[in-house]
Amino acid sequence: MTIKDLGKMLNLSTSTVSRALSDHPDISEATKIRVRKLAEEFNYAPNVHARLFRNQNSGLIALILPEVNMFFTPNLIKGINKTIAASNYSLITFLSNDSYKKEKEIIKQCLGWAVEGVLISLSKETHDLSHLEALKQAEIKCVLLDKALDNEQYPAVTIDSTKASYMAITHLIKKGHRNILGVFGNPNFTISQERIKGYKKAMEDNNIPVLNENIICVDKSTDLDYILPPILNHNKDINAIFTMSDELLAKSLYHLRALGLTVPKDISILSISDGEFPYLTHPQTTHIKDSGSKMGRSACKFLLQYIKEPSKKQEKGLVVSTKLVELGSVK
Amino acid sequence: MTIKDLGKMLNLSTSTVSRALSDHPDISEATKIRVRKLAEEFNYAPNVHARLFRNQNSGLIALILPEVNMFFTPNLIKGINKTIAASNYSLITFLSNDSYKKEKEIIKQCLGWAVEGVLISLSKETHDLSHLEALKQAEIKCVLLDKALDNEQYPAVTIDSTKASYMAITHLIKKGHRNILGVFGNPNFTISQERIKGYKKAMEDNNIPVLNENIICVDKSTDLDYILPPILNHNKDINAIFTMSDELLAKSLYHLRALGLTVPKDISILSISDGEFPYLTHPQTTHIKDSGSKMGRSACKFLLQYIKEPSKKQEKGLVVSTKLVELGSVK
C-alpha cells in the first residue's frame, strides 16, 4: 500500500495524497478526510526508507562502544537509552571490540546510515581522531564519551578524573592513612594519567612523599594476579588501597581476601566506581561515584542539543560531577 | 560522496561504478581497481536509505530489552553484536524498562523502521504475546530471548533451566549436602518455575525430602536483605545454597559475609551464572555456566537463518546448553 495506490483509488495525484496526510493547508478539508479515511482503512504506513532517503535525515543516533563489560557500560547504555526514548530519535549500536580498524569501519557505516549524531567511546587502540574527520565533513555531530584524548576538535563528556582521585586520596589521608597504594589502568590513557595526577597532588598537598612503587598501572585487571600479591606481602606498611575503577576494585578485593586481609580492619580500600558493585561487596565499599547512567544522560542530552543548535560555547563539551559515597571499607 | 560523484571523477557511469563496487563480472578488473581505490580514498559509503529503499528491505534487526543490568545483559549484547557485525545487518536497540506499555510502543516503532527481525526479552509485566501480533502480520520474524512464556507462536532461544538447576543440585548432593537452600526469582516467571522444578526433581531422585521452607522466591534481589539473614540464623542445618542467578548470588554472598559465614568452610554455594561474576568472588564460585554471549550469538544466528528461510522445523526455537564449572565454593 503506497501513496500512489491511495491516489489511484481516490482519483488524486500522489502529491495531493501526500499533502493531505501531512495536513498541508493547500488541501481542502473534504479531501483530507477522504484520504485519511482510506489510509486508515487500508492500514497505510509510509515507507520509512523512501521518506528518509528523500529527506536525507535518519532520526538515528549512533552509539559506538569499544566493549561492553559488567561495570561502566550497562549504566551508560541505560542512561543513553533513557534520553533517546524521550526524544524522537532511535539508537543504533555498534561495538568496535577495541579495534581501531573496526572503529573506522563503523564510522563509515554511520555515514551510510546518515546518522544525525554519534556518541563514541574510543577504542584502546585509538590514539588519533583522524578517522572522525569524515563525520565532520558530513556535518555529523560527534561527542566523545569518557575517554577524551586531548583534542580541540570534538566536544567530550567526561568526569573530572583528577578531581575525583584527589577527593579519594584526600579522604583516605583525612582518615589517617599515609601509605596508600594506587591501582591504575594503562598509563597511556589520559584517564589514567589524570587520576594519577590527582593521587600525586593530594599526597603533595598533604606533605606526604609520593613513592613510585606505590603507584601501579596495569593494562588488564588480570595483571593484578601476579602484581598485587607480592606487593602486599612485601610492603606491610600499606594500609589503604585506591583503585581507579570497579574492575580493579573487584580484582583487588579478591586478592585481599585470598591473602586473608580483612577490610577495613587490616586494610582500607576506596575506589572510583559506577556505584553498583560497591554495594555487592562486604563491607560495602566507600567510593567516588562516577555514574555511568548520569554520564550517558548528560552526553546524550548534550548531543541532541548540539544537533539542534550548534553553538560555539558547546564545542568544549562538559564535565560530569562526582561525589564521595561513604560506606564501610575505610577505617 | 555518492556513486555519481565517483563516476564523474573517473569518467564512468553510475551503473559501472555501482557494478564495480559490487564486483559484478561485467566489469573489467582494471576498472574495479580504479573505482575501489577512489572509493577508499574518499571514504565512500553507500547511502543505506537509498539502497534499502530500492531493495525494499531495511537491514535492521531490533533488540528489545527490559533492562540492562551488570550481569546477564552485557554479554548478551556482546554476543548479539558479534553476530550482527558479521552479517550485513545493523542493530537498533530499545529498552522497555520492564513496562508492558513501553514494550508495545517499541513494537510500533519497529514496524515504523520496517525492521526485518526482532530479538525480544520480555518485560516483567508482559504475560501475553498479543502485542506481537502486529509483527506477525507484517511478517517480521520475532525470536524470544531467555523468557519464553509458554507459547506455540514464536520461537524462543532459552536455556534448559530445569536441567541446569537439576545439574546444580545433583552436584551439591554428590558432594554430601542434603540441606540445600534454593534461592529463586519471581515464582510467576516460567524461568523460576523451571529452575524450582529442577531443584525438586534432583532432591526427589536422591530420595531427599523437599522442604518448602528451603525454597525461597524473591521479586527483587534486595528482598533478600530481610529474608535471608533470619533463615540462616534460624535454620543452622543449611549447609549449601543454590542461587538461580548472579544477582541473587551476589546478594547472598554479601549476607553470608555479613553473618560471618565463610565459604566453603561453613557453607557451600553454587549458582547459575553468566560466568563472569563467579571469578570476582573469593573463593571463586562454582557455577552452572549459562553464557549470555553464547545465547546472544545463538539467538541472533537463529533469527538471521529464520529470516532467510522460514522453515517449519525452526518454529520451536532452540535450547542453549549449559555446563558445570567447578571452582572453590563447594566443599
Added chain:
DNA sequence: GAATTTTCCGCAACCGTTTGCGGGACAGAT
C-alpha cells in the same frame, strides 16, 4: 575478410515520498 562471440560499459527506468511551481476554477472587485 566476414561472421560470430565475448568483453566491457552506458542508457534509462525504477523504488516511494516530498515539494516548488504552475495553472485551472471560481469568487469578488473594478
Added chain:
DNA sequence: ATCTGTCCCGCAAACGGTTGCGGAAAATTC
C-alpha cells in the same frame, strides 16, 4: 467584461543506488 486574488490540485523533478537491456569495440572463429 476584465482583472486580481484565493483555493485546490497536478506535474515533474529530485533523493542515490540497482539492474535489464542494448550496443560499441575487441577478440575469436571459420
